[in-house]
């Protein structure tokens with residue numbers, strides 16, 4: 001067991017047992033036989049590798065909701081103490097547990113409200129092993145220096161593949177034929193069943209999913225056009241069109257891949273259905289608010305639309321069960337009565353591969369944040385990156401100062417750092433919160449303690465962390 005240096009008593013460097021929060025305590029690296037921080041660093045000088053801020057076994061992580069094994073493996077590989085639970089916890093148990101941990105990993109069912117986060121005195125960072133983050137009070141977390149990470153794009157390929165499946169399924173009316181067979185009806189038809197080769201796919205929103213889809217669709221012989229608010233480089237032979245109307249007038253299949261914003265609400269409504277080719281198909285695997293469903297029902301009943309696939313809905317149930325009915329969405333029964341309509345319960349990104357990729361992406365972000373203070377990918381703190389310290393740079397320390405974004409802070413911080421050699425420094429802000437990182441060299445443990453005490457005394461302080 002190593003003998004960490006704990007600089008918690010004013011003006012005094014003492015050797016003590018591992019303790020309290022990494023956000024409040026400066027530990028030595030895992031030096032052997034009671035070596036000092038400096039001696040330990042010098043001894044390892046020849047072996048360049050990333051430095052660690054704490055003894056890693058001191059980092060306590062709680063993973064809830066069956067976070068993928070890939071994520072667990074990465075975190076355990078760092079030597080962190082990882083507790084894993086398959087389910088989410090009721091609020092009282094969550095509050096009990098969260099008091100003790102530095103990191104919590106959740107999926108969509110765990111609600112990290114201000115009430116819960118207020119109890120999380122040691123919490124440095126939240127990993128949402130999913131796409132969305134609205135289960136976390138992001139503003140409260142930022143104001144208390146708790147970074148939140150998620151994985152917004154790890155399932156792009158899964159969504160693109162689902163859309164490819166739906167294009168063929170709609171063109172061949174596979175959903176209806178399958179339903180008929182389940183009911184015992186043999187109905188062999190070729191009328192209005194099509195190959196997709198040579199047909200035009202119109203992609204609305206050419207981002208992570210839209211551009212993946214473009215590649216797959218062209219490989220199957222489709223002509224791809226896309227509309228996006230941003231001018232984007234086309235992949236393969238795809239072609240950007242200047243307006244949504246242009247796209248609607250040309251496409252045999254229209255597929256939506258835009259975010260949920262005020263501009264995209266009911267982006268496809270009665271007017272847009274009128275613009276579409278007769279017998280065209282609509283696919284929505286983006287967000288439920290993007291399509292005006294009563295208008296779709298009308299267009300479908302009028303024969304204007306030959307079929308549609310919907311994976312997302314304006315109101316979606318919180319859990320699995322018999323909830324997809326007129327109580328959830330008033331038009332529910334009318335929608336379900338349409339033919340050549342594929343309905344899926346928001347499964348576009350739900351694959352084993354996507355879960356694994358999410359596990360890796362979020363766990364990597366957590367490790368970077370814990371070990372190096374890098375906030376790249378954080379949804380609630382400014383994104384700040386700085387090359388990591390290595391053992392080639394002995395006696396360096398990385399100062400992280402999360403503070404309220406008010407005038408005059410940088411001057412005060414730089415006064416505190418002024419007597420030291422600041423090798424590199426970076427600062428950025430997001431709303432009310434700013435994030436500053438500075439690497440200082442040739443610092444002794446007592447210097448680091450002074451820096452910490454002085455930063456902690458500033459009225460702008462949210463959180464000070466020191467890594468080395």
Ligand SMILES: NC(=O)c1ccc[n+]([C@@H]2O[C@H](COP(=O)([O-])OP(=O)(O)OC[C@H]3O[C@@H](n4cnc5c(N)ncnc54)[C@H](O)[C@@H]3O)[C@@H](O)[C@H]2O)c1
Pocket residue numbers: 131152153155156159204205206207208209210227228229230257258259260261263264285286287311312346347348349350
């Ligand atoms: N069904 C699922 O399971 C599932 C899974 C993942 C993502 N999604 C959803 O898919 C959608 C797209 O995801 P992504 O990862 O490709 O996002 P992205 O941010 O990579 O791409 C979105 C694109 O839409 C464009 N855009 C924004 N507003 C627009 C507008 N008004 N008109 C035209 N283009 C506009 C942007 O410029 C961007 O290129 C999102 O709504 C996301 O929530 C659904």
